[in-house]
Every structure is written in structure tokens, then in C-alpha cells.
Amino acid sequence: MIDTLRHVFELNGFVGIETRAVEPGSSLLKKGETSKEIYLLSRLQEVGHEDGKPVEDRLGLHFDLTVPLSRYVVENSGHLAFPFKRYQIQKVWRGERPQEGRFREFVQADIDVIGNGELPDHYEVEVPLVMVSALEELRAYGLPKATVHANNRKLSEGFYRGLGLSDIEGVLREIDKLDKIGADEVTQLLVKECGASLQQAQACLELAQMTATSGAELTEGFNWLCSKHEISQESEAYQLAAQGLATLAMIVDEADRIRPGAVIADLKIARGLDYYTGSVYETFLEGAEGLGSICSGGRYDNLATQGSHTYPGVGLSIGLSRLLSYLLNQVGAHASRVSPASVLVAVWNEADRASSNHIADALRQRGIAADVAPTAAKIGKQIKYADHLGIPYVWFPAQAEAGESEPQGDQVKNIVTGEQVEASPVSWTPDSLYAQQQVVIGA
Amino acid sequence: MIDTLRHVFELNGFVGIETRAVEPGSSLLKKGETSKEIYLLSRLQEVGHEDGKPVEDRLGLHFDLTVPLSRYVVENSGHLAFPFKRYQIQKVWRGERPQEGRFREFVQADIDVIGNGELPDHYEVEVPLVMVSALEELRAYGLPKATVHANNRKLSEGFYRGLGLSDIEGVLREIDKLDKIGADEVTQLLVKECGASLQQAQACLELAQMTATSGAELTEGFNWLCSKHEISQESEAYQLAAQGLATLAMIVDEADRIRPGAVIADLKIARGLDYYTGSVYETFLEGAEGLGSICSGGRYDNLATQGSHTYPGVGLSIGLSRLLSYLLNQVGAHASRVSPASVLVAVWNEADRASSNHIADALRQRGIAADVAPTAAKIGKQIKYADHLGIPYVWFPAQAEAGESEPQGDQVKNIVTGEQVEASPVSWTPDSLYAQQQVVIGA
Known part of the structure; x- marks a missing residue:
């Protein structure tokens, strides 16, 4: 999901940034209700004499990506080209009561456009549309409209x-x-x-x-x-x-x-946070309205300021962990297999491990993810290991049969379909259905 | 760098996991010197009465990815197929004195193979070789051998x-x-x-x-x-x-x-941590030995235990932030441009913004990252904006000239070379040299 969002954001010219996990208490305390949920840090040496230090002077974990953005913009205003279009996908932390779909640690994916002194209105329609096209890409993983x-x-x-x-x-x-x-x-x-x-x-x-x-x-x-x-x-x-x-x-x-x-106009949308000054947005999923808004934001004219100078912005934020939890628990999305490997190369006996490694390396050089059996156990046990990891193909290296000087050719078996064919690691290609680890919906 | 490492680890059949940022103080305190550097958390409500709680019962930020791995393995031992090959690329935090190449927040990239009760020796050569092949891929970004x-x-x-x-x-x-x-x-x-x-x-x-x-x-x-x-x-x-x-x-x-x-045998390699029981590894860069080891690890037979049952493992960890700092500051590696967009579509006047957006969308649908000029400023100013972001192409939408009913064709200009050609957003392709944001070494 992160890769997909990143791709859409970059296609739209947003620059990715990443900021440190901590911000000063003084910045974190400014955001009303959410501020009550901050986690403050102490170094081990300070334990026992933390009380003397005011919360404003301590460091806390960020609870959103907007506070870090406003610091970033002010600190880097001299180097940035405005309007500054940035995306940021990171963990945030909130000390709220954990419950279904609410986590104390979760990932947010934010896009914002920040102007220098002024910001044209057209971003107020473009930014939510970028989010819609990003969410549209997630429909492949079972997300509703x-x-x-x-x-x-x-x-x-x-x-x-x-x-x-x-x-x-x-x-x-x-x-x-x-x-x-x-x-x-x-x-x-x-x-x-x-x-x-x-x-x-x-x-x-x-x-x-x-x-x-x-x-x-x-x-x-x-x-x-x-x-x-x-x-x-x-x-x-x-x-x-x-x-x-x-x-x-x-x-x-x-x-x-x-x-x-x-996008529709819906005049009940209010947003709890008081820093919005114009447009506000919430996003709902068809048939999953009970989930609440999965992507919210708005326009803020005074969030980042430097003396009397302001950096007005408009942005939206996806609560990614909550979406993922919905996809896993309600939609039944899951990985097609545990291991990213599409092939397990079998090992006939430990003395032959080098030739199995050699086959795996040849496959990897062609971009085919491969693993090698951990031990030269009975072949049934090796196939079971592949099965446990969801690896669809097991590769049998050529073996010199008794009485023959030339080894037989390699064979590869699709353990899902049972089909077994002769194959060479420099030319064989997995069926596209089994080639990559994928997201599957339902059983 | 993270994408590159992830690719190599998955090609080799390692399963990616991610764990929460916090672990119990009782686990974090077990690792000697490094334990002194932990950051403990307090919720805002607890501030002022933190002292009563023993450090063992508090939560702290993880300072490596090995403590979380051992918890993960014990918690999930019933579901995992052993040997469990996992990679993990995450931030870690240490309250040490910050200095050149030493950060309080940094990214580690770890691979480990964990056995159930026993672990074959051959992983002690395979795991460091996977790291070498990963580091080999980073040579494209200027990393020495x-x-x-x-x-x-x-x-x-x-x-x-x-x-x-x-x-x-x-x-x-x-x-x-x-x-x-x-x-x-x-x-x-x-x-x-x-x-x-x-x-x-x-x-x-x-x-x-x-x-x-x-x-x-x-x-x-x-x-x-x-x-x-x-x-x-x-x-x-x-x-x-x-x-x-x-x-x-x-x-x-x-x-x-x-x-x-x-890989060479070097009998001075000792490793500070006392949980290694067999092989130990450190990794040095040719011509940058002063940087110290950039990728270290070893075999540990007793790190993860469940009663009398043990999960022996072998793993290595790359200190990624330190490598990045070296590449940026010593090798001169940097992004070829600020914006991921390869095209900036110009806007003749605000009334025509829709047609510029339309062109940008057509390019994006073909996988070409595009941005649209923020305002219908003078064309010179729009080109300057592209230049500031390092966007190599500026697209000029067709314009109906005075006295003509049909608009002229679109044109696209490479602002690096000055070359300008007629182009259509459904067929034009950027020169491969300018198509993607890349890592460049030197000026």
C-alpha cells in the first residue's frame, strides 16, 4: 500500500520527505485534544529527575505529520521552491485508548501543498483529487469506492x-x-x-x-x-x-x-482541529461509512508562520493502518504467500548444496526470487517446507543416476498444480500467476 | 537505498517484517552498554508521577532490531516455518552523544535466519554473502567495495x-x-x-x-x-x-x-555484544576503513528462548543512516533533481488550467511524472520554477493564435539542452537520461 501511494504521489510531482520521530513539547502541545495524547521521552540517565523539566522543553513523539511539516517548512524556507508539494508516509504515535481500528502506533500518508505568503485556490480541488486517485489504486486490494x-x-x-x-x-x-x-x-x-x-x-x-x-x-x-x-x-x-x-x-x-x-459538498463536515481556515475534507468508503473518515484534511492559512510571514497550505492525510486493518479484517485481503521466493531449490544431500545454491543464484540474477532448502531432508519434507511458506515451485537439481556419467536434467514442479517439467535456471520462467507475491482477496 | 536492499533480501527469500517502535524496559535493559542509551516513554497524563514506576515496567524505544526479533520469534513461534529468514528495515533510537555519522535516530537494515532448536552451519556463510550482494548493489550510489x-x-x-x-x-x-x-x-x-x-x-x-x-x-x-x-x-x-x-x-x-x-578471516574481530556464541562479522569499505564497520553481526545460540527451548540465529545489520551520511558527505551522492516530476506543464492563463491538467493526467497515465505550473505567470517565471525543482522538461500546451481557429500543436522543451520539439501527451517519451529522478555522484 505504501509503495502504491508513493507511486501516485510522485507521478503527481510531490516530493517525499521524512522527518525525525520527535518534536519539542512546545509544538506538540498546540493542537488541542490530540495534544493530550502525546508520548514524552526521557533518557535512561534522566529517570528519577524528570519532573523538574517542563513538558514544553521535553521531546515527544509526533502524533501527526502536520506539526513536523510546519517546522520543516520554516527551517528550510530558504531552500524550497514554493508552492512546495510534499508527501510524507511515516509512523505516528498517540496515547489514546486502543480499540478496533484505533492504534497507539500507526502509519499516516500525507500530501500537502504549501505556499509562500499565498496559495492559489486551484490546489483546493487538485489535492483531494490526487488522494482520490491514490485511493482508487488501492481498490486492487479490495478497498471500496x-x-x-x-x-x-x-x-x-x-x-x-x-x-x-x-x-x-x-x-x-x-x-x-x-x-x-x-x-x-x-x-x-x-x-x-x-x-x-x-x-x-x-x-x-x-x-x-x-x-x-x-x-x-x-x-x-x-x-x-x-x-x-x-x-x-x-x-x-x-x-x-x-x-x-x-x-x-x-x-x-x-x-x-x-x-x-x-467529491461532493457536504455541509456537516466540520473537522475537530481548529487550525483549518477554509476548505475541510473527509472521505468515506462506500458500504463502510461506519469506519468514519479514512482521509481528512483542509486548508490552513496560519499553521506555519515565521514572524508575520505565513505559509498557507492545503493537505489531506490517510490513516493507513486503519485502512489496512479494514482490508485485512473485513475484506479478507492477505498476501498470496508468506515468502517472497517463488522457487525453493531442493538439496539432495549436503555435499551437493553448492550446486543448489548455484541454481538459486542463476534464478536471482534473472530477477526470480529463490530460496534453498535448509537441510537435505527427505524430499517430502522439503516440499512441505515450501508449502508452509507458500512457495509455489520446487526445483530438483540434476542428479547423476547410478551407472550414468551425465546427470539428468533439472526439473521444476509446481506444487499447487502438481505439474512437473524439465527446466534450466538460465531460461525457465514461472507462470505469471505464481511469479510474484501478491495481495489476494477472500479465501 | 531501502528499495535496493529490500529487493536483494526478497530475491534471496527473506520475509519482511516490521515491529512496533517500543519494547518493554525489561527486554531493553538486557543488552549491556547499549541499554544505557534507551529512551523511555511517558504518557502526558503520567508526567509528574513517573518516578514510582520501575524502568523494567515502562516502555522504551528499541535501539536495535534484534531485541524486537527475539520477541517476535517467541510470540509467533507457532505460526512460523523454521528456519525463519526475515529482513527488517526500521528506525532505531539511541541516546548517545551525536557526532559525525552517529545519530540518535537512524535506520538499520537487518537480515537474520532463526532456527528452531538447531540451525545448520551453512547459513553462517550464506547470510554474510547476501549482505555482500546487497552492498554490491549500493555501489551504483558510490559505495566502495x-x-x-x-x-x-x-x-x-x-x-x-x-x-x-x-x-x-x-x-x-x-x-x-x-x-x-x-x-x-x-x-x-x-x-x-x-x-x-x-x-x-x-x-x-x-x-x-x-x-x-x-x-x-x-x-x-x-x-x-x-x-x-x-x-x-x-x-x-x-x-x-x-x-x-x-x-x-x-x-x-x-x-x-x-x-x-x-569474506576474509580476521582474528581481531571481537564485537562488543556478549550474546554472540560463534561466528562474528564486521564489514569494512575499501578506502573508508576509518568509518569503522558498516555491517556487523554474528551467530547467537541463546538470544531468543522459551523456557529451555532456544531459537539459535545468525544475522547481520547495516547501519544505513551512517552509510547514507558517508555517501552524501564524502562521496558527493545526491538526487539528480528535487522533484520526482520529469515534466512541468505550463499554464498560459488561469482559464486554460484545465487543459494543462488534462495534459499532465495523460502523461501520468503513461507513467510519466508530471507537475503543472502553480500560476499563469510569465513563461520565464514558470521555466525558472521548473529549473528550481530540477524538472528537465517544460510542456507548452497548444494555443489558439490570434486569427487562427485551430490551436498550434503542443511543444515540449528540454530546459537543460534547450531542445524544443512538437509533442503529443499520448505518445511523447522523455529521453531516458531525464526520465527518472536518479542518484548522481559528484557535481
């Missing part, structure tokens, strides 16, 4: 302000819970936690229930909702919403032109 | 005991310093720290100075040294040494037959 659900923070904020609400972060936080706890509970929370009247709360839910597959449908629906709730198109609040509306309409229309059905 | 220097713990121990010495680990520890501090200082340390007489110490150094490229030369030299120091071939000590001598002679002769010059 993925759809990106997009929203825009400015659109939501403008609408909430137009309703007369002011605790925008609070409203977004509650709306984010919609799929988990349902409309009734969210309405109650909006009233209780965010100072909304029942009518305001219901308006927020009406917005959250809107989806659209074209810019025209989106604009019409949004404007209808605004007039229903008496939000004037002349108001400052509407002007803010209109910026988000224009970007979101552009994203849906452009995406539809390039890859119909890949 | 590598030679494995092999010794055997039993040979050394038998000889030392034959001399009348009993602090075998102590003697090995001092001999291990030979390259760093020289013969005179080692002699003094043997006398001072290991209870050796001056004559005994000098005999240890005579052994350490022996090298051999054939089993016969090794055996002759060793036996001559034994008779010089009156170690009888009838003695128990000599019998122990003879076991090591036979294995080492086999290794040198077998390796010489398969890959002449790849």
Missing part, C-alpha cells in the same frame, strides 16, 4: 454569524459529533453549550444536512436557507459565507468535470 | 583458555578496541584489567593480528601459533578452538568459491 466530502469553514462561520451566533468553534465542535450522536443530541448541545436558541440550533442542523453535487445546486440551496433564516446578502456575515461558497462551488464543479462523483 | 571480516568466538575463547586466561569477555572487550587505541594500549589493558601476564597479552595480540583468505592458511597459521604458545591439540581448550576454526575455515573457503575476496 471512496468519496471526498468537502465543506468550507468560511461558509459555516458566515452562516452561524448571520444567525447571530458567536461561539463559532463551539458550534463546529458540536456539529462534528452529528454522525456519532445524532441530530437531537447535537441540537441540545448547541443550546446548552453554545448559547443557541432552539431555532438557531435547528438552522445549524438544516445547514449540516445539506449536500450538493454541483456548484449551482449548492449555491441555490445555501441562498434559499439564508433567506429562510433572514440572513441578508448585504450583511458582513453573508459576505464571509459567500467566499467559502464560491470556493466550495468551484471545487465541486471542477472535481465533477475531472472525476465525476469523486 | 565492501569486505566482510569474520572471526569465531569459540576460536578466540579456546585460544585464550589455552594460554591460561579465564576472563574471556574481558579479553574480547579489550581486543575490540584494537583499531581505536592500538596494540600497545591494548596490551597494557589486558595486563591491567584481565589478569594477563605480558607474555599472555602479547599472544592475544599475535592472534588478533592474524588474517587469512583460505581455510588452509587459517588452520596452518592458527596451529603454528598454538604450538608456539604450547597449547596442546589434545587440550580441552584447543578442542573448543578447533570447533570455531572448522566453521571459520568453511566460511572463508565457501565464500571464496562463490564470491572471491568477499
